[in-house]
Amino acid sequence: MGMWGKRDDMVVHGREPFNAEPPAAALAGAAVTPVDAFYSRNHGPVPRLDPAGWRLTVDGLVARPLRLTLDALRSRFDATEATVTLQCAGNRRTDLTSVRAIPGETPWGPGALSTARFRGARLADVLDRAGIAPDAAHVAFHAPDVSASADPPQPYEVSVPRDRALAPDVLLAWAMNGAPLPPVHGAPLRVVVPGWIGARSVKWLTRVTARTTPSDGYFQATAYRLPPAGGDPEGVALGPLPLNCAVLTPADGAVLPSGPAEVTGYALAGEGRTVARVEVSLDGGRAWSRVALEEPAGPGAWQRWRTTLGLPAGDVHVLARAWDSTGAGMPESPASVWNPKGYVTNSWPRVRLHVR
Secondary structure, eight states: OOOOOOOOTTEEEETEEEEEEEHHHHHTOOSOOGGGGOOOOSSSOOOOOTTTTOOEEEEEBSSSOEEEOEEEEHSSOOOOEEEEEEEEETTTTHHHTTSSOTTSSSSOOOTEEEEEEEEEEEEEHHHHTTOOOTTTTTTEEEEEEEETTSSOOOOEEEEEHHHHHSSOOOOEEEETTTTEGGGGGTTEEEEOOTTTTGGGGOHHHSSSEESSOOOSSHHTTSSSSSOOOTTTTEEEEEEEEOOOEEEEOOOOOOESSOOOOOOOOEEEEOOOOOOEEEESSSBBSSSSEEOOOOOOSSSBEEEEEEEEEEEEEEEEEEEEEEEEETTTOOOOOOGOOOOOOOOOSSSSSSEEEEEE
C-alpha cells in the first residue's frame, strides 16, 4: 500500500502536497473507482481534522447563521447519494506539454479524474435553513489547508455562483463509496459540485459564506483561470467542465500482436450534458468507427466505452473523439487549446501502439 492508502502503482507527481493519479488501466476496471485508486489533487499539506471537534459555519448574507456539528448535519438534513466523476482542471495536461513546455505545472496524464458514490446533505437545503438572502449572488467555500503556492500563502477558498450552489445535485458529502471520507479526500466534510472542475469541490470544508461577489481568494481570483483574451483583461474563471474523452487501454506505447484488440476509454460531458457519441480511428483520422457507450452510473458520472479493433502490423495511432448532447465536439489538435497553465485539455486523445 502506498501513501495515504493508495495503490502502489499510483503515478505520484508530488509527495507534499500529495498529488497522484492511477494508471489508466486501473480506471478501466470499474464504473466506480475504488478509493485506493481515486486521484488526489492537493495544494498544501493534508489537514487532520478531528470530527468530534469540527464545526461547519454557514454565514455571510444569510438570515440565520448556522454552526453545525457533523452529527447535526446528518440528523437535521435529509441525506442523499450520487455517483459523480470529479476531474482536475489539468487532466491530460501532458497532451499540451507535447506542444510546448508548461513549467511549474503538474504533468497530469488521463488519470486525473475518478468516479465515486458520495453521500451527504444537499447544500441547497443547508442554505435554505440559513435563509440565504436574495442579493447573495455567490457562495464561497473555505478550508484550512494552506498552500505555499498561493501569493501570499493562504487557506484554500473558492466560490460558485448562487444558481449552481442551489442546484439539487451539489452535496456536502461525508461519505465516499459507502465509508466515511478518508483524510486525503476531505474528511470530515467536502463539497461535491458535479460537472465542474474539481477545484470547486472543496475538501476539509469548514465554512460556507453567501456573498455578493465571487471569492477574492487566490484560487478563485488568480489561479484556475484561462489567460486574458479579447475584451476580458482578467481572464475567465474555470467552472463547468468541457467535453472530454481518453483512451485507457491499451496503454500508450504498448507492444501488441496484430489482430483483434479491445480498446477502452472514458468520456465526460460536464454539467447538464451527456455524451452522445464516441468514435475511434486507426488511420490518423481518415476513417472512424463508433464505439459502444456504457450507461452512466449517475447524472454526474462519466461514460465508459469499449470496442474491438483489428490492429495491423506496424506503428498504430489510436485516436478518439466525442460529441455531447448539444452537438458540440472536441477540437482536433492540442495546439488549438494550449494555454500557459495547461488547463481543460480536451483535444482528441492519441495512443501509440507497436503492433507486431
